[in-house]
Amino acid sequence: MSSDKLAIYAKALQDLAADDRLRRLSPRSGADFSSNDYLGLAQSPRIKRAIAAAMEAGTPVGAGGSRLLRGNCAEHERLEAEAASFFGADSALFFGSGYLANFAVLTTLPQRDDLLVLDAFVHASTHEGARAGRAEICQFKHNDADAAEDRILAWRRDGGVGRPWIVVESLYSMDGDVAPLDDLIAVAERHDAFVVVDEAHATGVHGPQGRGLAARFEGRDDIVVVHTCGKALGASGALVTAHRVLRETLINRCRPFIFATAPSPLMAVAVSEALAILQDEPERRQKLAQLVAFAHREIVARFGETWSSSQIIPYVVGDNARAMALAQSLQQRGFDVRGIRPPTVPAGTARLRLSLTLNVDEAAITALLDALVELEGESRWRSAS
Numbered sequence: 001m002s003s004d005k006l007a008i009y010a011k012a013l014q015d016l017a018a019d020d021r022l023r024r025l026s027p028r029s030g031a032d033f034s035s036n037d038y039l040g041l042a043q044s045p046r047i048k049r050a051i052a053a054a055m056e057a058g059t060p061v062g063a064g065g066s067r068l069l070r071g072n073c074a075e076h077e078r079l080e081a082e083a084a085s086f087f088g089a090d091s092a093l094f095f096g097s098g099y100l101a102n103f104a105v106l107t108t109l110p111q112r113d114d115l116l117v118l119d120a121f122v123h124a125s126t127h128e129g130a131r132a133g134r135a136e137i138c139q140f141k142h143n144d145a146d147a148a149e150d151r152i153l154a155w156r157r158d159g160g161v162g163r164p165w166i167v168v169e170s171l172y173s174m175d176g177d178v179a180p181l182d183d184l185i186a187v188a189e190r191h192d193a194f195v196v197v198d199e200a201h202a203t204g205v206h207g208p209q210g211r212g213l214a215a216r217f218e219g220r221d222d223i224v225v226v227h228t229c230g231k232a233l234g235a236s237g238a239l240v241t242a243h244r245v246l247r248e249t250l251i252n253r254c255r256p257f258i259f260a261t262a263p264s265p266l267m268a269v270a271v272s273e274a275l276a277i278l279q280d281e282p283e284r285r286q287k288l289a290q291l292v293a294f295a296h297r298e299i300v301a302r303f304g305e306t307w308s309s310s311q312i313i314p315y316v317v318g319d320n321a322r323a324m325a326l327a328q329s330l331q332q333r334g335f336d337v338r339g340i341r342p343p344t345v346p347a348g349t350a351r352l353r354l355s356l357t358l359n360v361d362e363a364a365i366t367a368l369l370d371a372l373v374e375l376e377g378e379s380r381w382r383s384a385s
Helices: 003-018 045-056 074-087 098-108 124-132 145-157 181-190 244-253 265-280 283-303 320-332 362-376
Strands: 091-095 115-119 136-140 164-169 194-198 223-228 238-242 312-318 338-340 350-355
Touching: 045 265, 074 091, 074 223, 074 238, 074 265, 091 098, 091 244, 098 124, 098 194, 098 223, 098 238, 098 244, 115 124, 115 145, 136 145, 145 164, 145 181, 164 181, 181 194, 238 244, 265 283, 283 312, 283 362, 312 320, 320 338, 320 350, 320 362
Parallel strands: 115 136, 115 164, 164 194, 194 223
Antiparallel strands: 091 238, 223 238, 312 350, 338 350
């Protein structure tokens, strides 16, 4: 094979390396400050026992086909019924991942004359789904409901005749901030719009029983919610909750659903058990809330400022190389902290994304923050006293 065929790819990788943006796989090691396993369910004995019992009872590992063929298993349907009840939704549909669910919704439900109004900070899967879909696309300033409304009004003035779809995350994965859902819902009501809410980092952690920040809006016919199962629920996949007419539309028109092998029935069992744990063990959420409150108090004490209000805590460094060097230094001290660089975050905002989970305790949080102070230089921060 001629190396000329690979030259364009090699050059692109070299350019990434020169800008300190080359990604590499690295092993899991050290205290967990980088995963999304917020409730520590990825190693849950209850979920392991549920899967073992299902296998003993004859549940297959693989579905063996798409849901519309022989891949539709009782475990999928049971999970979807339980999820609709738990989240207070009209119906639910199970997908293989959160990325796939976002892509599926946005390539299927918005129609050709519609407008997708995306918060500027929504996940890459949302942007990809929007680009692959049929509707017109625009973005609005992050967490600014007035800006979203301005986009809709401008579209109408320019002759837009379809329906707007406002697309947001309830809790943003890189900044740890919360969407102004009440204001966005009000905008949607004024303009007869749909709202799509990605609850990826809120499901299991926030809202009553961990039902998410959009829990009070579930069950409305103008709301579509994506509940990722691979973060606080400790499994994988995603549940789309929506009016049953929209669910049936996805089943009949959604190519990522129709032409994909169904998720493992065992994963449906795992998610079902995780939902049961949310109801049976509220102390998990309470303990996480206490850890989050502790971490934020300690950050203010050491650094004199607040970085977020949730379990996702960004320490914005700015420079790509400096962010990665700082992450590496913390890893060498036994903390699994990862650097985040553009294009995942805006240029000039490379950061450490500190994620709080039940896999760590207050002592580990204290040690991490002490190490960060030492590495960054105490002169940068006001005295804890």
